[in-house]
Amino acid sequence: MGHMDNKSSIQTRSPSSTFSAAVLSSAISNVVGFPLDSIKVRQQTYQFPTIRSCFQNAIQHEGFRGLYRGFTLPLISATLSRSVSFTLYESFKYSFENTPPSARYFLSGLGTGSVISLFACPFEYSKLYSQLHALIRKQELQKNISKDYKSSQRPLSSFHSASDIVRRYGFSSLWNGYRYHLARDAFGSACYFTIYETIKGFLISNQITPSFAYAFSGAFCGALSWILVFPIDTAKSIIQKNTLLSVKTPLSSIPWLxxxxxxxxxxxxxxxxxxxxxxxxxxxxxxxxSFFQ
Structure with a gap:
């Protein structure tokens, strides 16, 4: 995003350069971070006492490749959504160019997250299905038959997960839990871009090296925005998991407090x-x- 608070600087950066750079940077960062997301979903939806125990359970029963189960669709989705997100964000900023900076960042992020959530939800739901498939299968088998779940459960790819969801629950079920996904993405994106732009601008205005400003502001906005929206994300994961198990989830059953x-x-x-x-x-x-200009 850089210095884009005035109109002339905004015009020097085309949507194509924003999109192209976002595609490559998002793809690389998602490869790095996916195993941690897999552990996060397992902790949210099952009673693992620590990150270590969750990690050990996954490795023991599914191997290291299990941490990348369901990776293909999220890689496509996250890369595409991040690229479109950054491009949309810049477009929204044009619309709010006469608005005070903080409000411009927040409103632009809010609009961006709302749009992105519509097509990102099916991809993320399929990812969650892939990540939890082994645990769900084990739970189903324990309820019905005494059998070694490791030998009976078939690992599902992202594409198989999506088709299995549609086959078992119908096409519209790919958007199960969508209102929580929308709330998380809209509010999360608003906080995310506002925090990033504000911290980055402050650091650069105080003569901090740009590369450090980008790295620190990115880490800070990513962590803080997650703290703010994490309860919504947990509710979304619980509701989507229970939907897969045909269990209703009243709002009162979510441990909000x-x-x-x-x-x-x-x-x-x-x-x-x-x-x-x-x-x-x-x-x-x-x-x-220069090659993205």
């Missing part, structure tokens, strides 16, 4: 800080590179 709503927050903060530090540093550098 309990610390358990933040189960998995530790790994999420590490993941988000790492991904966004990497992503923004690469994005800012690539978009200013």
């Amino acid at each position: 309990s610390f358990s709503i933040y189960r998995g927050i530790g790994i999420s903060l590490v993941r988000s800080a790492l991904i966004n530090s990497c992503n923004f540093t690469l994005f800012e550098a690539l978009r200013d590179a």
